[in-house]
Amino acid sequence: MSIEVAYERRGSGQPLVLIHGIGHHWRAWEPVLDPLADHHDVIAIDLPGFGRSPVPPDGMPADMPQTVAAVARWLGEQGLHRPHVAGNSLGGAIALELAAAGLAASATAIAPAGFWTRWHVRYALTVLTALRWGTLLPQPMVRANMRPSATRALAFAMLMRHPGRLDPERALADALALRTGAGFRSAARAAARGYEFRGTPSVPVTVAWGDQDRILLPRQAAIARDRLPRAHHVTLPGCGHVPMSDAPALLAATILATTRAGEQGRAPS
Numbered sequence: 001m002s003i004e005v006a007y008e009r010r011g012s013g014q015p016l017v018l019i020h021g022i023g024h025h026w027r028a029w030e031p032v033l034d035p036l037a038d039h040h041d042v043i044a045i046d047l048p049g050f051g052r053s054p055v056p057p058d059g060m061p062a063d064m065p066q067t068v069a070a071v072a073r074w075l076g077e078q079g080l081h082r083p084h085v086a087g088n089s090l091g092g093a094i095a096l097e098l099a100a101a102g103l104a105a106s107a108t109a110i111a112p113a114g115f116w117t118r119w120h121v122r123y124a125l126t127v128l129t130a131l132r133w134g135t136l137l138p139q140p141m142v143r144a145n146m147r148p149s150a151t152r153a154l155a156f157a158m159l160m161r162h163p164g165r166l167d168p169e170r171a172l173a174d175a176l177a178l179r180t181g182a183g184f185r186s187a188a189r190a191a192a193r194g195y196e197f198r199g200t201p202s203v204p205v206t207v208a209w210g211d212q213d214r215i216l217l218p219r220q221a222a223i224a225r226d227r228l229p230r231a232h233h234v235t236l237p238g239c240g241h242v243p244m245s246d247a248p249a250l251l252a253a254t255i256l257a258t259t260r261a262g263e264q265g266r267a268p269s
Contacts, residue, residue, distance in 0.1 A: 004054055016036060023178040027177070036256065047091070092113065115220045160246050209233075
């Protein structure tokens with residue numbers, strides 16, 4: 001069954017699909033869209049049940065295999081055969097799964113889910129759920145809280161190292177995406193059941209982790225190194241869990257190094 005996926009598309013060249021994390025939307029990638037679009041046909045998607053993408057007619061995917069299958073089916077319907085993929089958090093895990101299934105030319109996974117312990121999962125879901133509760137205030141209050149820089153910084157301090165770089169309009173859009181993401185509970189339940197990434201991609205892969213990540217803690221990068229010894233592993237200095245706003249130039253360069261490697265058939269550097 002076809003699914004409806006909202007997306008933003010810019011640029012030209014080899015396609016690059018960007019996949020956000022739980023409770024987010026395509027606008028997570030706004031700070032890096034134009035630099036990436038200088039080199040690629042960039043498609044930043046809203047996952048089913050998030051942003052402007054509705055819950056699929058047969059309900060939310062119950063686990064990671066179903067989620068990956070739904071995204072892969074949509075890519076096929078759009079004629080996107082083995083695009084480059086980059087993802088953050090939940091989106092990072094999806095990017096890796098697509099690469100392991102031979103459905104991507106390269107994958108950049110930014111603080112990807114699936115390299116955690118049970119404690120890490122409980123901690124991350126507790127923090128994310130608390131952040132979501134904060135968006136369930138009456139909408140005028142949420143809007144008012146996004147105007148002053150101090151309350152805006154407080155609201156996003158767990159997600160990024162430099163929350164002050166979010167302007168009020170973008171901060172409000174992100175807060176409302178977390179509030180209205182109908183797929184949040186389904187994705188959280190799937191994570192709580194103990195998803196782990198165990199694939200072996202044969203294409204160039206970069207795993208990048210912010211050293212100030214307060215959601216998926218940086219120690220998980222060591223687990224990723226053990227499970228993906230052939231991948232290129234990068235530390236993003238001064239970056240939190242959502243580094244697109246913390247260091248857009250660094251992140252764009254990291255993604256582009258991986259896509260170049262995919263096109264040249266070599267390891268990223």
